[in-house]
Amino acid sequence: MRLGARGLVRRFGTLTANDRVDFAARRGTVHAIVGGNGAGKSTLMRILQGVDQPDEGSVIVDGKPVAFRHPADAFARGIGMVHQEFMLVPGLSLLENLILAREPADALGRLDIPAALAAARALEHQAGVTLDWHMPVDDAPVHVRQIVEILRLLYRGADVLILDEPTAVLAPSQVRDLIGLLQRLKADGRTILFISHKLDEVMSVADDITVMRQGRVVASLAAAATSKAAIAEMMIGEIVDAPAARPASAGTAVLSVVDLVATDPRGIVKLRGVDLTVHAGEIVAVAGVAGNGQDELVAAVTGLGRRLRGSVTLAGVDIADLPPSARRARGLAYLSPDRKAEGLCIAASIADNTIAGHHRRPAFSAGGILRRGAIARHVETLLDRYSVQRAASDLPISSLSGGNQQRVAIARELDGAPKVLVSCQPTRGVDIRGIAFIHRCLLDYRDRGGAVLLVSEELDEIIALADRIVVLFEGRRTGEIRRGDGDIEAIGRMMLGERAA
Amino acid sequence: MTAMPETALAASAASGWSRRAGTLALPALPVVLAFALAAIVLALAGHDPVDVYGQLLTEAFGSRQRIASTLAASTPLILSGLAIAVAFRAGAFNVGVEGCIYVGGLAAAFAGFTFTGLGPALLPVALVTGIATGALWMLLPGLLRARLGVDEVVTTLMLNFIAISLTSYLVNGPLLAPGAANSATPMIADAARLPRLFSGINLNAGFAIALALVVLYWLWGRWTAIGFETRLAGLNARFARATGLDVPMLIIRMMLMSGAIGGLAGAVHALGNVHRFVAGFSPGYGFTGIAVALLGRGNALGILLAAILFGALATSGATIQLFTDVPVEIVNILQGMVMIFAVARFGLLFARRKAS
Numbered sequence: 064m065r066l067g068a069r070g071l072v073r074r075f076g077t078l079t080a081n082d083r084v085d086f087a088a089r090r091g092t093v094h095a096i097v098g099g100n101g102a103g104k105s106t107l108m109r110i111l112q113g114v115d116q117p118d119e120g121s122v123i124v125d126g127k128p129v130a131f132r133h134p135a136d137a138f139a140r141g142i143g144m145v146h147q148e149f150m151l152v153p154g155l156s157l158l159e160n161l162i163l164a165r166e167p168a169d170a171l172g173r174l175d176i177p178a179a180l181a182a183a184r185a186l187e188h189q190a191g192v193t194l195d196w197h198m199p200v201d202d203a204p205v206h207v208r209q210i211v212e213i214l215r216l217l218y219r220g221a222d223v224l225i226l227d228e229p230t231a232v233l234a235p236s237q238v239r240d241l242i243g244l245l246q247r248l249k250a251d252g253r254t255i256l257f258i259s260h261k262l263d264e265v266m267s268v269a270d271d272i273t274v275m276r277q278g279r280v281v282a283s284l285a286a287a288a289t290s291k292a293a294i295a296e297m298m299i300g301e302i303v304d305a306p307a308a309r310p311a312s313a314g315t316a317v318l319s320v321v322d323l324v325a326t327d328p329r330g331i332v333k334l335r336g337v338d339l340t341v342h343a344g345e346i347v348a349v350a351g352v353a354g355n356g357q358d359e360l361v362a363a364v365t366g367l368g369r370r371l372r373g374s375v376t377l378a379g380v381d382i383a384d385l386p387p388s389a390r391r392a393r394g395l396a397y398l399s400p401d402r403k404a405e406g407l408c409i410a411a412s413i414a415d416n417t418i419a420g421h422h423r424r425p426a427f428s429a430g431g432i433l434r435r436g437a438i439a440r441h442v443e444t445l446l447d448r449y450s451v452q453r454a455a456s457d458l459p460i461s462s463l464s465g466g467n468q469q470r471v472a473i474a475r476e477l478d479g480a481p482k483v484l485v486s487c488q489p490t491r492g493v494d495i496r497g498i499a500f501i502h503r504c505l506l507d508y509r510d511r512g513g514a515v516l517l518v519s520e521e522l523d524e525i526i527a528l529a530d531r532i533v534v535l536f537e538g539r540r541t542g543e544i545r546r547g548d549g550d551i552e553a554i555g556r557m558m559l560g561e562r563a564a
Numbered sequence: 565m566t567a568m569p570e571t572a573l574a575a576s577a578a579s580g581w582s583r584r585a586g587t588l589a590l591p592a593l594p595v596v597l598a599f600a601l602a603a604i605v606l607a608l609a610g611h612d613p614v615d616v617y618g619q620l621l622t623e624a625f626g627s628r629q630r631i632a633s634t635l636a637a638s639t640p641l642i643l644s645g646l647a648i649a650v651a652f653r654a655g656a657f658n659v660g661v662e663g664c665i666y667v668g669g670l671a672a673a674f675a676g677f678t679f680t681g682l683g684p685a686l687l688p689v690a691l692v693t694g695i696a697t698g699a700l701w702m703l704l705p706g707l708l709r710a711r712l713g714v715d716e717v718v719t720t721l722m723l724n725f726i727a728i729s730l731t732s733y734l735v736n737g738p739l740l741a742p743g744a745a746n747s748a749t750p751m752i753a754d755a756a757r758l759p760r761l762f763s764g765i766n767l768n769a770g771f772a773i774a775l776a777l778v779v780l781y782w783l784w785g786r787w788t789a790i791g792f793e794t795r796l797a798g799l800n801a802r803f804a805r806a807t808g809l810d811v812p813m814l815i816i817r818m819m820l821m822s823g824a825i826g827g828l829a830g831a832v833h834a835l836g837n838v839h840r841f842v843a844g845f846s847p848g849y850g851f852t853g854i855a856v857a858l859l860g861r862g863n864a865l866g867i868l869l870a871a872i873l874f875g876a877l878a879t880s881g882a883t884i885q886l887f888t889d890v891p892v893e894i895v896n897i898l899q900g901m902v903m904i905f906a907v908a909r910f911g912l913l914f915a916r917r918k919a920s
Contacts, residue, residue, distance in 0.1 A: 365806070367805065367806060386810065387805060387806065387808055388808040388809065388810055390808075391807075391808035392808070397806060399806055404800070404802055404803070405800075405802045405803055405806050406803070406806070407803065408796055408799050408800040408803040408804070409800070410799045410800065411795070411796065411799055411800075415792070415795075415796070419792075419796055419803075419804075419807045420807035420808050420809075422789055422792055422793075423789055428789045431788055431789050431790060432787055432788060432789070433787055433788065433789055433792060435786075435787065
C-alpha cells in the first residue's frame with residue numbers, strides 16, 4: 064500500500080466530516096474517491112496533504128502510520144496535490160512555473176535555464192505530451208495549465224498525485240487526453256488518487272474505487288467488480304431520478320443579442336459577433352470549452368463587463384447601455400458561476416444573501432427603512448421552499464455546504480419572477496442530489512414561462528436541460544442543435560472548432 | 565429572528581463558539597494585552613502597576629467632574645471614530661478625517677464669529693457649515709476612488725496636509741483675529757457656543773450630539789436599506805454589483821457621509837471647547853479615531869466604549885503627572901499599545917479552529 068488511512072476521524076463542532084475513514088491506495092494504481100458534496104472528500108484530502116490534522120486515526124504511508132503537521136511533511140513523503148483552482152503564478156512562463164521554488168542554478172547562483180528546459184523536456188517525454196514552455200501562463204489554455212500543474216509535482220519528486228475534480232474544466236477529448244496521461248504515469252509506477260463525482264470518468268480510469276457518503280466510507284472495491292449504477296446508488300443511498308425535461312412550448316423572444324462583440328477585463332476581444340435569442344419558456348444553453356467567449360457573453364448581457372459593439376434586448380427594450388442595476392429592475396436575473404466571490408457574499412449571513420437585491424421592494428422597505436419582520440418571514444419561506452438545510456438563517460452562509468449555498472443563490476435569483484435567468488455553471492461543486500434539485504428548479508421556471516440562458520461546462524447538464532444548444536468556439540458560434548438532434552460527440556467536435564454541417 | 569453579526573470578522577467565524585468569542589472576547593483582548601504589557605514597562609521603571617492603574621482610574625472616573633472631563637475628551641473621538649467606521653463599512657479606508665476636522669472646525673468657527681446677527685439660529689448654522697465643509701472636503705477622494713480607482717488612503721492622507729496647511733495659512737492671514745499675535749481667529753459669538761449639558765459641570769451639548777450619532781449609526785447599519793447595501797458593498801463589492809447595487813455611488817455617498825461626520829467633529833470641537841479656531845486645532849483626533857473604529861470593530865457600542873477608553877487615557881494622562889511621579893509618557897505608551905493591538909488581527913489566531 065502506498066497511501067491510505069486507518070480510522071480517520073475529523074470533527075468540526077457537532078459535525079463529523081470524516082467518521083472512521085479507511086482506505087488503501089496500492090502503488091502503481093489509480094484509486095478513485097467518489098462521493099457527493101459534503102461526503103467528506105475534501106476533508107480527507109486536506110488531511111492526506113497535511114493541511115489539516117485528524118482528531119483520531121492516522122494517515123498510512125508505505126504501510127506505516129504517519130503524522131503530517133504541514134503540507135511539507137506530506138510532500139517529503141512524495142505526496143502532491145493538483146487543486147481545482149490551479150496554483151500557477153500569472154505573469155511567469157510555463158517553464159518558470161515548473162521550476163518555481165526548486166530552480167536549478169549554476170555555481171554563481173544564477174538561474175540555469177538550459178538545465179531547467181532539459182528537465183522540462185524529460186518530464187514531457189515521460190508524460191507523453193509536448194508543451195511550449197516559454198508561453199506565459201496567462202495565454203495557456205486550461206488543459207495545458209493542468210498538465211503543467213501535474214508535471215510540476217513530478218518535477219518536485221512527488222510520486223503520489225492527488226487530483227481534485229480534474230476534469231471539471233475540460234472538453235470531452237481533453238478528458239480522454241488526461242486519462243491517457245494518468246494511465247502513462249500509472250504505468251511508470253506512480254500512484255494516483257482521483258477525486259470525482261463523474262462516474263463515467265471514474266469507471267474508465269480507476270483500478271479501485273472508494274465511495275464516501277456523509278463522512279463515512281460506504282464501500283471500497285475494484286472498479287472491474289462493480290457498475291456505474293451500483294456506485295451511484297452507494298453515493299446517494301437511493302436512486303435520484305433525473306428530472307424529465309419535457310419539450311418546451313417557446314413563446315415570444317425575451318432576450319436577444321445581435322452581433323455582440325465584447326472584451327475580457329484585460330481588453331482582449333473574446334466574443335466576436337454573436338447572435339442569440341432566448342424565448343419565453345425556453346432554455347438555451349451555451350456549450351464550449353472554458354474561455355471561448357462564454358464569460359464575455361454573460362458579462363455583456365448582465366452589464367458586468369465591457370461590450371464593444373452589438374445590441375442586447377430584454378423584452379423589447381435595448382438594455383445594452385444600462386448599468387446592471389437597471390437591467391435587474393427590468394427582469395434580468397443572474398446566477399453567477401463564481402459562487403464564492405460573486406454569487407454570494409460569503410462573509411454575510413444566509414438571510415442577508417437571500418434578500419440582497421430584493422430589499423428595496425415595497426414589501427421589504429418603506430422610505431429607505433427596512434421592514435425586518437417582513438424580510439425575516441420572506442427569507443424563511445423562501446429557504447424552506449428551496450429546502451436549504453440550516454441551523455439558523457442568521458448564521459454566516461459559509462456554514463452551509465456548497466450545494467446548500469447554491470440553493471440560496473438560486474432561491475434569491477428566481478425570487479420575484481424575473482423575465483430571464485442567466486444561469487452560469489449552476490451545479491458546479493454540487494452533489495448529485497443537489498444537481499437534480501437545481502435542474503428541477505430551472506425546468507420549473509422554464510415551464511412557468513421563464514427564459515433561461517444556460518452556460519455550463521457540463522455537457523450532460525446541457526443535454527438534460529436545453530431546448531436549444533449554441534456552441535461557441537473562439538468567440539464565434541460553431542453550431543446550434545435542437546433538443547434530440549445531436550449527440551455528445553457532435554457537440555464535442557463543435558466545441559473544438561469544427562463547424563456544423 | 566435575528567441578531568445579525570455586526571462585523572465581517574464575527575461573521576466569518578463559523579461555529580457558535582467562535583462567534584461568541586469573536587463578538588465578546590476579541591475586542592477586549594487588545595486592551596487587556598496593552599495594559600498587561602504596560603504593567604511590565606511600569607514595573608521595570610520602578611512603579612507599582614496596580615497603584616498607577618488605580619490612580620488612572622480615579623483620575624478618569626473618580627468624580628462627577630472627572631467623568632465629565634473624560635466624556636468631553638471622548639466626544640471628538642466618538643465622532644471621528646464614527647466618521648471612519650462609516651467609510652470603512654463601504655470598504656473605503658478614510659484616513660483623512662483629521663483634515664475634515666480642521667476644515668470643518670475652521671468653517672464652523674468662521675460662521676460663529678461672522679454671522680452674529682442670526683441670533684439663536686447661529687449655532688445650527690455654524691454646525692451645518694462645519695458639516696458641509698467636511699463633506700465637501702471628501703468629495704474629491706470619493707470621486708477619484710469610485711470613478712477612477714485611485715487609492716483613497718493616499719488621497720485622503722495627502723489632503724490632511726493640505727487641510728492643516730490651508731487652515732494654518734488662513735488663521736495667520738485673512739482670518740487672523742485683529743490685534744492677536746498668535747495664529748487664531750476671533751472668538752465666536754456666545755450664541756454659537758454649544759451649551760453645557762448640566763450647570764456647573766464641564767460637559768457640553770457636543771457629547772449629546774455624539775451620543776445621538778452613535779444611535780443613528782446603529783439604526784443606519786441595522787434598519788436602513790442603504791446601511792444594508794453599504795455593508796454588502798464593503799464585504800464583497802463584486803457580489804454587491806452583481807446583485808444590482810451601484811457600488812461606486814455608494815462609496816461616494818459614504819465618503820461624503822464620513823467627511824460630514826468629520827466636519828461635525830471639528831465643528832463641535834470649535835463651538836464647544838476652543839470657541840474659535842487656532843493653528844494646531846486637533847491633537848490628532850482624526851487619527852485616534854482610526855484606532856477607535858478598529859478597536860470598536862465598526863460596532864456602534866464598541867466605538868462608544870473605545871472612544872471613552874481613549875478619552876479616559878487622555879484625561880487621566882494629563883493630570884496624573886501633576887500628582888505622581890509617573891510621567892505622562894507612560895500613558896502615551898499605553899495608548900500606543902492599545903492602538904497597535906487594536907489593529908492586529910487576533911482573529912487569525914483562531915482561524916485554525918474555524919470549521920470550513
